[in-house]
Amino acid sequence: MATMNERMKDFERRSRAAFDDSVAALDGETRSRLTRARRLALAEIRHRPMPWLSTWLPAGVAAAAALMALLLWTGKEPGSELDPTVIALEELDIVTAGDDLDMLDEDPGFYAWATDELAGGVG
């Protein structure tokens, strides 16, 4: 006399065996359609963007959007306001340029006259 548990185990085993047999006996048309379905599913992986691209692309887009928002908010383009160090370097160029100082030697009388005229005009 089989116990309830034994009957249950036997039922499970025999029903599973019948299921396995039906899987093994699938017809060619069904197997072929399942193969096509599998290929379609695998094509999904092939056509996905590369993982590193999908990771970095949104980050790049977000960074670009943040920069654009910052520019719009401040209303200034980068470099539109002169840097004091840049101005100092340009002045240094003028002071150290030999040509600009040489012109003083060419016509000293003119510069003396111009200085007197300016002083008289002001006075």
Add this chain to the structure above:
Amino acid sequence: MIGSATLSLPMQLVGSGGRSREMAVDQERALERFLVGVERRAYRIAKLSLRDHDDALDAVQDAMIRLARNYAGHPEEQWRPLFYRILRNLITDCHRRRRVRQGVIAWWPGGTEDEAMPDPVENAPDPAGTPDQQLEGGQLLERIEQALADLSGRQREAFMLRNFEGLDVAQTAVAMGCSEGSVKTHYFRAVQALQQELGEWQP
């Protein structure tokens, strides 16, 4: 120094892309192995649930595509319960669409009840042969299929996933979207009901 730093970035990206491509190929091979191993059993389970060849194939194909699209990056050991969870949802959707369609046909003027109602002669058990003879071999599954149709949806799912597909209780719980305790209850009641239905077959 600047030059080498400038050059090293694209090389890193190329290297990273190459590794990613190799990983994608490995992932595709692993997924193919998984699908080859599961597709026929999944079709039989879908067929037992839907009792329609084309609907079962469509459900399995959709489940494969959704798994590849959304869960290919998950650890392999999660694929089976996830796959059956997707398949279960698709089967439920298919049953729901059928009910709506049957409701519309029954309500629609000119719609015949023959189209909406199952044929009792077609669904009647085969009277030929003794119960023992019927339950042997391929006929056993036909009897089980008919008995499964009388179970509740949850009991049927628990029985097929646990006994036919061999998922453990935890995996079945993931696939069914319920607790492990519910899986045990549904499974036990399913086996009891099936044994009672197929009582003549008991040794």
